[in-house]
Each structure stands twice: as C-alpha cells, then as structure tokens.
Amino acid sequence: xxxxxxxxxxxxxxxxxxxxxxxxxxxxxxxxxEILAQIEARIGxxxxxxxxxxxxxxxxxxxxxxxxxxxxxxxxxxxxxxxDEGPGYEVITTxxxxxxxxxxxxxxxxxxxxxxALRPPIALTVTGNLLWPNETDSYTPPPxxxxxxxxxxxxxxxxxxxxxxxxxxxARSAQGQEPTIVPVPVDTAGIPNDHLxxxxxxxxxxxxxxxxxxxxxxxxxxxxH
Numbered sequence: 241x242x243x244x245x246x247x248x249x250x251x252x253x254x255x256x257x258x259x260x261x262x263x264x265x266x267x268x269x270x271x272x273x274e275i276l277a278q279i280e281a282r283i284g285x286x287x288x289x290x291x292x293x294x295x296x297x298x299x300x301x302x303x304x305x306x307x308x309x310x311x312x313x314x315x316x317x318x319x320x321x322x323x324d325e326g327p328g329y330e331v332i333t334t335x336x337x338x339x340x341x342x343x344x345x346x347x348x349x350x351x352x353x354x355x356x357a358l359r360p361p362i363a364l365t366v367t368g369n370l371l372w373p374n375e376t377d378s379y380t381p382p383p384x385x386x387x388x389x390x391x392x393x394x395x396x397x398x399x400x401x402x403x404x405x406x407x408x409x410x411a412r413s414a415q416g417q418e419p420t421i422v423p424v425p426v427d428t429a430g431i432p433n434d435h436l437x438x439x440x441x442x443x444x445x446x447x448x449x450x451x452x453x454x455x456x457x458x459x460x461x462x463x464x465h
Contacts, residue, residue, distance in 0.1 A: 243460050251453025255446050262442035269435035276428045279303055283426055287367050291339065296407055298372040303426060306409060309365045310337045312345065314402055316388040320349060322424075327352045330393065331359065331421055334402045335366075335409070342404040344395065346371075347411055348423035357420065365415040369426040371408050 287305040296304070315333035322328065328351040335345035345366065350357070375392035383390040385401055399406040411417075412425040 247453060247456045247460065251449065251456070254449045255453070258442050258446035258449055262439045262446065265435045265439035265442060269433070269439065272433045272435055276433065279428050283369055283428075290343075290409065291337065293370075296370055301370050302372060304370045305367070305412075306370060307365075307367045308335070308337060308409065309363070310335050311363050312347070312359070312361050313342075315347075315359060316390060316398065316401065317350075317355065318390045318393050320424075322349055325349070325351055329355060330424065332390070332393070332398055332402075332408075333359070334404050335364075342402075343407040343409060344398055344402065344404050345409050345411060346393070346424070347414060347417065348421045350421055354420055359418075359421075362416055362418075364417055366409065366411050367413045368409045368411040368423075371410045371426055373408070 282303045283305065285305050287307040290306040290308040293301065293304075293306070313334035313336060315331055317329035318332055320328055320330045328349055331347040331350055333345050333347055334342050336342050345364075346368075347364075372395050373393040376394050381391045383394070383397060383401075390398060393408070395406050395408045398408075410426045411423040414421075414423060417423075
C-alpha cells in the first residue's frame with residue numbers, strides 16, 4: 241500500500257490544483273463578460289454634448305458617448321489596418337469647438353494609397369466616444385513627428401504635438417466628412433477575453449494529470465504482481 245500512497249497523493253494534489261485554476265478562470269470569464277456588457281452598454285448610451293463635460297476624466301468618462309460640432313485642422317496619422325482593406329492609417333486631427341477649445345478627433349481610417357491626399361479643414365458634426373487608448377508598450381516604435389506618423393494612439397504625445405487638450409473623441413459618425421475617411425467606432429473587440437481558453441487548458445491538463453496518475457498506479461501494481 242505504501243507504494244501507491246505517494247503517487248496517489250501527488251496525483252490528487254495535482255488534479256486539485258489544476259481544477260481549481262480552471263474554476264478560477266471560469267469565474268474570471270463571468271467577471272470579464274459582465275465588464276464587457278457594461279462597456280458595450282455605455283458605448284451605446286445616449287450621447288451628451290461635449291461642452292457639458294468641462295474636464296473629462298480618463299477613467300470615469302472612458303467610452304462615454306458625446307456629440308460635438310466644430311472644425312478640423314492639422315492632423316497626424318497612426319499606422320493601422322483593416323481586414324478587408326489592408327494597411328492604412330487612422331487620421332487624428334485637431335478639432336476646434338465653437339468655444340475655442342481644441343481637442344483630438346479620430347476621424348477614421350484611410351487606405352495606404354491615400355496617405356498623401358490633402359485633407360483641408362472642414363466643419364463637421366460628430367457623434368463618437370471619449371477614449372484614452374492603452375496601445376503602447378515596450379515594442380511600440382517611437383513616433384516620427386517629422387513625418388507626422390505615430391505607431392499607436394497615445395493621447396498624451398499626440399496632444400502635445402498638435403497642441404490640444406489631452407482629450408480624444410473617436411468618431412462613430414461625422415456629418416460633412418469626405419467618404420475617403422471611414423469612421424472606426426469604439427467597440428469591445430480589442431479587449432482581450434481569453435479566460436475560456438485558459439479554463440479549457442487547465443481542465444485538459446487536469447485530465448492528462450489524472451490519466452498519468454492512473455497509468456502510474458497501474459504500472460506499480462503490475463510490478464508488484
């Protein structure tokens with residue numbers, strides 16, 4: 241019996257740990273789904289006038305739907321791409337409101353071939369969402385101000401370069417905009433939710449561990465007899 245004791249304890253302990261990790265990931269999955277549902281509900285909420293938000297907060301006002309009118313100005317491009325259109329750029333422009341405030345507006349996507357096209361200042365009426373993207377990491381190349389090219393949306397550096405408030409509105413619709421710029425509305429597609437895959441991995445490892453334990457006990461029994 242002593243020959244079975246240690247492998248059995250090891251097998252049960254390993255299975256218990258792996259099953260607990262899988263169960264924890266299922267709880268995380270439920271939590272993440274609730275968070276995503278809340279974000280989606282907020283994204284689709286009734287827009288408010290941006291002028292009513294004196295000092296938008298990057299946490300409290302993240303994803304908040306807004307409406308605004310004003311005029312575009314200088315812009316820069318952020319390297320991007322779309323599944324059906326290939327590589328291209330997000331157009332980030334200064335947007336001057338009637339009261340003189342200057343913010344950042346993500347007007348949308350243009351294909352790579354339109355990079356050099358002129359984008360003269362125009363008046364727009366915009367519905368969109370406030371966003372402070374977290375897209376930069378240690379692998380993101382630094383921006384190239386001389387080429388007016390960024391490799392990720394960084395509100396702080398973009399606002400400093402274009403001399404605006406550190407506020408970004410991502411357009412959902414823009415009345416008066418040329419059709420070559422296609423709005424890319426805020427959604428939850430870019431928020432990772434891999435907890436189900438992690439749970440399946442842990443449960444699969446638990447099954448393998450249990451199988452290996454049974455096989456080891458069987459081998460011990462065969463040697464004993």
